[in-house]
Amino acid sequence: MSIHESGEDYLESILKLKQSLGQVRSIDIVGELGYSKPSVSIAMKRLRESGYIEMAQDGYITLTESGQQVAERIYGRHQALTSFFVALGVSKETAAADACKVEHDLSEETFQKLCQHAEQHLRFTMPKGDSTDQ
Numbered sequence: 001m002s003i004h005e006s007g008e009d010y011l012e013s014i015l016k017l018k019q020s021l022g023q024v025r026s027i028d029i030v031g032e033l034g035y036s037k038p039s040v041s042i043a044m045k046r047l048r049e050s051g052y053i054e055m056a057q058d059g060y061i062t063l064t065e066s067g068q069q070v071a072e073r074i075y076g077r078h079q080a081l082t083s084f085f086v087a088l089g090v091s092k093e094t095a096a097a098d099a100c101k102v103e104h105d106l107s108e109e110t111f112q113k114l115c116q117h118a119e120q121h122l123r124f125t126m127p128k129g130d131s132t133d134q
Contacts, residue, residue, distance in 0.1 A: 003052070005104040008074045009033070010043050011052060014063055015071035024061045077103040077111060080126040084114055087122045 003011075013032050017024045029040050044061065047053045052067035063071055078099050085095035106114075115126045 003050070003070060006043065007047060007050075007052070008070060008104055009100075010040075010047060011063065011067050011071040012074045012078065014053065014061055015068070015075055018063070025059045026061065029061075074103055077106070080111075080115060081106075083124070083126055084118050084122075087118060087124060 010029065010033075013029055014024050017028050017032055021028060026037070026040050026044055029035070029044075030037055033040070035043075044053065044055065047067065048055055051064055052070065054062050054064060056062070078096075081099035081102055082092070082095045085098055086092055090098070118124060118126045
């Protein structure tokens with residue numbers, strides 16, 4: 001099942017909000033991403049219909065297994081790329097913003113080579129796992 005970059009961003013935000021708040025509602029996503037309530041509502045409907053999230057009667061959102069996998073992959077890439085850019089001397093704020101732009105489009109091959117390069121030449125291990133072990 002294919003997912004667009006915006007869907008990945010929503011899933012990543014749900015994961016991060018779940019970690020910080022414990023429970024996630026659409027309004028939390030509105031606050032996190034700065035999108036309008038109708039836009040978030042439409043996105044949640046699409047993610048639910050695609051099997052990436054479930055919504056309880058009380059409005060709380062949970063990631064399905066496939067949603068969790070996508071969210072962890074994207075968030076893990078974001079963290080790894082941010083660390084890599086910071087190690088290169090980029091400010092943390094710029095590194096995080098650039099990582100957000102790159103995390104979706106970088107091939108798995110290139111991402112793995114960046115991780116290997118960082119470990120060999122920058123002498124640090126880039127986080128490769130999911131966000132729950134970091």
